[in-house]
Amino acid sequence: MSEALSDERLSFVQFARAHTFVTIFGIIVPLVVFGIFVGYPILYTIYLSFFEWNGMSPTKTFVGLANYEYLIGDKYFYTALFNNVKWLAVSLIFPVTLGLVIAYGLRSRILPAASLIRTVIFFPVTMSLISVGLMFLLILNPLFGAFDTLLQSVGLGFLVMEWFGDYRIALYTLAVVSGWAFTGMPMIFYFAGLGDVPKETFDAAKIEGAGHFRMLTQVAFPQLRSVTAVVVMLTIFESLRAFDLIAVMTKGAPFGSTNVLGYLVYLESFWNTRFGYGAALSVAILGLSIVIATFVMKKLMKGAFDV
Numbered sequence: 001m002s003e004a005l006s007d008e009r010l011s012f013v014q015f016a017r018a019h020t021f022v023t024i025f026g027i028i029v030p031l032v033v034f035g036i037f038v039g040y041p042i043l044y045t046i047y048l049s050f051f052e053w054n055g056m057s058p059t060k061t062f063v064g065l066a067n068y069e070y071l072i073g074d075k076y077f078y079t080a081l082f083n084n085v086k087w088l089a090v091s092l093i094f095p096v097t098l099g100l101v102i103a104y105g106l107r108s109r110i111l112p113a114a115s116l117i118r119t120v121i122f123f124p125v126t127m128s129l130i131s132v133g134l135m136f137l138l139i140l141n142p143l144f145g146a147f148d149t150l151l152q153s154v155g156l157g158f159l160v161m162e163w164f165g166d167y168r169i170a171l172y173t174l175a176v177v178s179g180w181a182f183t184g185m186p187m188i189f190y191f192a193g194l195g196d197v198p199k200e201t202f203d204a205a206k207i208e209g210a211g212h213f214r215m216l217t218q219v220a221f222p223q224l225r226s227v228t229a230v231v232v233m234l235t236i237f238e239s240l241r242a243f244d245l246i247a248v249m250t251k252g253a254p255f256g257s258t259n260v261l262g263y264l265v266y267l268e269s270f271w272n273t274r275f276g277y278g279a280a281l282s283v284a285i286l287g288l289s290i291v292i293a294t295f296v297m298k299k300l301m302k303g304a305f306d307v
Helices: 002-048 066-072 075-107 114-126 129-139 146-153 170-182 184-194 199-207 212-223 225-240 244-249 261-271 275-299
Strands: none
Touching: 002 275, 066 275, 075 114, 075 170, 075 184, 075 212, 075 225, 075 261, 114 170, 114 184, 129 146, 129 170, 129 244, 170 184, 170 225, 170 244, 184 225, 199 212, 212 225, 225 275, 244 261, 261 275
């Protein structure tokens, strides 16, 4: 009897220790790390948005909502916001659609060497966008770039353009470069999602004479709502945080046509030394992200995860 009680006490002590370990290292520590590296910077940015500060002075001047009032009338803010919208439109069309098509091609075995293609397409996702930007600066160079040289060699020299020097196409060029680096992400999500679509569904469509286009658009895509919702969310956030490529490739030029919200924050904070206004811009981006995320979750994800 005493041995049984002793075993029960030992089991309880072991359980209590395991529970304490999981609580500390599985919940408390991650929350503390999140609070230090995410929560505190967000709260401090909101706090700083109510001040005027040059980033160097030991004192900050409280200005209340003046930074937000200035933001409402700032034409550069609206220009950057509109550029972000155009960037987002390209991102939702190019990498998402291309990722879906590649994933379907791999799943349906239209494309050979599936493992190799997945690796090659996903590899740019792991690259720094700084590296991607420097690489495409060389590829699209108007004097010796490989892309323009290729166009001229195949008789398409009339398509050669100032990819980063023409204000009409510079932003779209950057968005396509960003999409090239991001395509691997939706491809992986769609590839995994297509694996959950019952094989019988495709077999039935084949019997009815459906080609690959109908199979993709009318059979596969409607059953990928949850995957599409996640991909769209990731694409939206990736577009709103666009900064690296602009900083490396165009610096907002020509004539501000490639200036987006993320780069505007950098300009106002570090070039114009208006850290308070830069913080207000950051808070505006955060608020915009929350609004968009809420909209996507309510509209796109409604019923997407129903079993």
